[in-house]
Amino acid sequence: MRRKxxxxxxxxxxxxxxxxxxxSGTSFTARGSVKHDLARLIAAQQSAGIPLVIGxxxxxxxxxxxxxxxxxxxxxxxxxxxxxxxxxxxxxxxxSMVETALDTGRIKxxxxxxxxxxSDIVESRRIVAQMGHEPIVEALKAGFDIIVCGRCxxxxxxxxxxxxxxxxxxxxLHLGKILECAAIAAVPGSGSxxxxxxxxxxxxxLEPLSxxxxxxxNSVAAHSLYEKSDPVHLPGPGGALNLENIVYEELSxxxxxxxxxxxxxxxxxxxxxxxxxxxxxxxxSMAGIRDPNMIARLDEILHDVEARCRQTMDAxxxxxxxxxxxxxxxxxxxxxxxxxxEIGLVIDVVAPDQATADGACALVRSTLLHFGFPGxxxxxxxxxxxxxxxxxxxxEVFEFSLYxxxxxxxxxxxxxxxxxxxRL
Numbered sequence: 001m002r003r004k005x006x007x008x009x010x011x012x013x014x015x016x017x018x019x020x021x022x023x024s025g026t027s028f029t030a031r032g033s034v035k036h037d038l039a040r041l042i043a044a045q046q047s048a049g050i051p052l053v054i055g056x057x058x059x060x061x062x063x064x065x066x067x068x069x070x071x072x073x074x075x076x077x078x079x080x081x082x083x084x085x086x087x088x089x090x091x092x093x094x095x096s097m098v099e100t101a102l103d104t105g106r107i108k109x110x111x112x113x114x115x116x117x118x119s120d121i122v123e124s125r126r127i128v129a130q131m132g133h134e135p136i137v138e139a140l141k142a143g144f145d146i147i148v149c150g151r152c153x154x155x156x157x158x159x160x161x162x163x164x165x166x167x168x169x170x171x172x173l174h175l176g177k178i179l180e181c182a183a184i185a186a187v188p189g190s191g192s193x194x195x196x197x198x199x200x201x202x203x204x205x206l207e208p209l210s211x212x213x214x215x216x217x218n219s220v221a222a223h224s225l226y227e228k229s230d231p232v233h234l235p236g237p238g239g240a241l242n243l244e245n246i247v248y249e250e251l252s253x254x255x256x257x258x259x260x261x262x263x264x265x266x267x268x269x270x271x272x273x274x275x276x277x278x279x280x281x282x283x284x285s286m287a288g289i290r291d292p293n294m295i296a297r298l299d300e301i302l303h304d305v306e307a308r309c310r311q312t313m314d315a316x317x318x319x320x321x322x323x324x325x326x327x328x329x330x331x332x333x334x335x336x337x338x339x340x341x342e343i344g345l346v347i348d349v350v351a352p353d354q355a356t357a358d359g360a361c362a363l364v365r366s367t368l369l370h371f372g373f374p375g376x377x378x379x380x381x382x383x384x385x386x387x388x389x390x391x392x393x394x395x396e397v398f399e400f401s402l403y404x405x406x407x408x409x410x411x412x413x414x415x416x417x418x419x420x421x422x423r424l
Contacts, residue, residue: 001044001047001048003196003207003209004048005048005050005196006050006161007050007051007053007158007161008041008044008045008048008050008051008052008053009052009053009054009055009157009158009176009179010041010052010053010054010055010157011055011056011152011154011155011157011158011180011181012054012055012056012057012058012059012069013055013056013057013058013059013060013061013065013151013152014056014059014154015060015274015400016227017059018398019276019398019399019400020276020396020397020398021059021060021065022060022062022125022126022128022274022275022276022398023125023126023276023277023278023396023398024125024396024398025060025062025063025064025065025125025126026064027058027059027060027065027068028059029058029059031068031072034069034072035072035075035076038069038072038073038076039076039079039080042073042076042077042080042082042084042146043080045145045146046082046145051140051144051145051146051147051161052145052146052147053136053140053146053147053149053157053158053160053161054069054146054147054148054149054157055149055152055153055154055156055157056149056150056151056152056154057069057070057148057149057150060126060128060151060274061091061128061149061150061151061152062091062092062126062128062150062151063090063092063126063150065150066088066090066091066148066149066150069148070086070088070148070420073086073146073148073422074422077422078422082422083421083422084145084146084421084422085143085144085145085146085419085421086144086145086146086147086148086419086420086421086422087139087142087144087146087147087148087417087418087419087420088147088148088149088150088417088418088420089131089135089136089139089147089148089149089150089415089416089417089418090150090415090416090418091128091129091130091131091149091150091151091152091414091415092126092127092128092150093127093128093129093273093414095121095122095124095127097414098121098127098273098275098402098406099118099121101406101407102116102118102121106406106407107273107404107405107406107407108270108404108405108407109403109404109405110272110403110404110405111229113403113404116402116404120275120277120401120402121275121401121402123277123401124275124276124277124401124402125275125276125277125278125398126275126276127273127274127275127402128150128151128273128274128275129151129271129272129273129274129406129414129415130151130152130153130237130271130272130273130274131149131150131151131152131153131156131237131271131411131414131415132153132156132236132237132238132271132411133153133155133156133159133160133163133169133172133173133237134238134411134412135149135411135412135415135417136149136152136156136157136160137160137163137164138412138417139417140160140161140164141164142417142419144419149415150415151274153236153237154176154177154180155172155173155174155175155176155177155179155180155236156173156176156237157176157180158172158175158176158179158180158197159172159173159175159176162175162199167199167201168201168202168261168263169263170241170242170261170262170263171199171202171203171204171258171259171261172199173236173241173261173263174204174241174243174258174261175197175199175204175206175258177223177234177241178195178197178206178220178223179195179197181223181226182194182195183195183208183209183210183213184223184226185206185215185219185220185222185223185226186206186208186213186214186215186219186254187213187214187215187216187219188212188213189213189219190210190213193208193209193210193212193213194209194210195207195208195209196208196209202259203257203258203259204257204258204259205251205255205256205257205258206220206255206256206258207253207254207255208254208255213254214253214254214255215250215254215255215256216250216254216256217248217249217250217256219256220248220256220258221246221248224243224246231243232244233264235266237269237270237271237272237411238265238266238269238270238411239263239264239265239266240263240264240266241261241262241263241264242261242262242263242264243260243261244262245260245262246258246259246260246261247259247260268407268408268409269407269408269409269411270405270406270407270408271405271406271408271411271414272403272404272405272406273402273403273404273405273406274400274402274403275400275401275402275403276398276399276400276401277398277399277401278396278397278398279350279397279398279399280316280318280350280351280352280353280357280396280397281350281351281352281353281354281356281357281393281394281395281396281397282348282349282350282357282393282394282395282396282397283349283351283354283357283358283360283361283391283392283393283394284346284347284348284349284361284391284392284394285346285347285361285364285365285385285390285391285392286344286345286346286347286385286386286387286390287344287345287347287365287368287369287383287384287385287386287390288342288343288344288345288383288384288385288386289342289343289344289345289382289383289384290341290342290384291376291377291378291382292339292341293373293374293375293376293377294373294376294382295326295339295340295341295342295343296339296375297373297374297375298323298326298343300373301368301371301373302321302323302368304371304373305364305367305368305371306319306321306364308367309360309363309364309367312363313360313363313364314351314352314356314360316351316352317349317350317351317352317356317357317360318349318350318351319347319348319349319360319364320348320349320350321345321346321347321348322345322346322348323343323344323345324343324344324345324346325340325342325343325344326340326343328344328346345383347361347364347365347368349361349364350397354393354395357393358391358393361391362391365383365390365391368382368383369381369382369383370382
């Protein structure tokens with residue numbers, strides 16, 4: 001804070017942990033850790049008198065996540081005797097609105113995603129839209145101390161204030177693209193260190209806030225590959241960043257200057273929808289395999305075990321084996337086929353209810369434990385279990401039901417600004 005920033009911003013969420021958190025309405029971060037960090041952020045905001053903007057609050061950015069973050073902020077205000085003028089911007093979208101957009105041809109599937117159906121919408125436990133910077137700009141205009149957003153385009157929380165003040169949206173959004181990952185774009189990378197971004201008329205400068213890290217041309221340029229299928233064209237709400245003519249220049253003290261970013265507007269304006277639906281309940285069992293004869297025949301053995309268990313398993317149950325040390329990460333895309341000396345096997349069962357999943361997993365685990373195969377020498381058991389009990393009930397399972405684009409006439413229309421005052 002001694003460097004006197006104009007804004008404190010945090011991208012607090014992601015779809016990286018998968019659809020469970022959106023579907024269940026729970027956070028993938030510990031409440032105590034969030035309160036610890038928010039207390040520091042709010043103290044800094046109050047001391048400096050600058051805005052604090054939080055995007056994708058609570059992780060998935062639906063109302064339960066947003067409301068949970070607001071509860072923590074209220075606690076902090078009460079604990080420290082600090083009145084706060086705050087705005088919340090929810091991102092939840094009613095089912096009826098999505099159905100209307102589908103019926104009027106205003107929804108488009110993203111790449112490698114099937115076209116949206118009415119049942120996809122109805123089966124969704126929650127649906128959110130990823131807001132751009134425009135709703136945040138409106139909240140900043142109103143002068144709120146703290147702005148807490150639901151699901152949000154990651155760079156938007158960093159770009160909104162500069163755009164409001166007349167800076168180039170392309171540079172502001174590109175800067176936000178890097179700042180949202182904290183010091184991951186530095187060397188050595190870290191997601192827990194803060195970073196300072198300084199925006200100018202025709203460039204921006206990245207500045208590490210830890211003496212242990214520095215930005216380099218390579219580290220910043222490589223960050224454009226982060227979670228991107230195309231490192232040159234980066235789509236977002238209302239347009240795509242074009243990085244074809246980017247220039248990276250190393251400065252002193254581990255800083256990097258970036259220029260040349262362009263923004264190509266997209267018409268009509270589109271936001272990404274994210275929805276999650278329940279597909280059942282999961283039970284898993286983990287075991288080690290060390291027998292080279294079993295490892296050599298593992299595919300055949302697992303096939304035969306599944307065939308035997310299917311005779312009594314619930315027909316709706318989904319059984320998956322993950323063989324780590326063989327192809328557990330990449331599956332059929334694994335290019336290395338060197339035999340492993342040991343395998344970490346995960347038995348994964350998803351069934352309509354938890355009891356059925358528990359029973360099916362136990363059946364598969366016990367069948368595999370004592371399954372006979374050619375070349376088997378020991379009859380004491382095929383699996384080494386690291387835990388007792390060996391099976392774990394993992395609860396409800398979700399999948400993404402929506403990952404689509406929806407057209408909007410007004411970028412702010414889905415995202416109401418809800419003023420709140422926490423007074424003691």
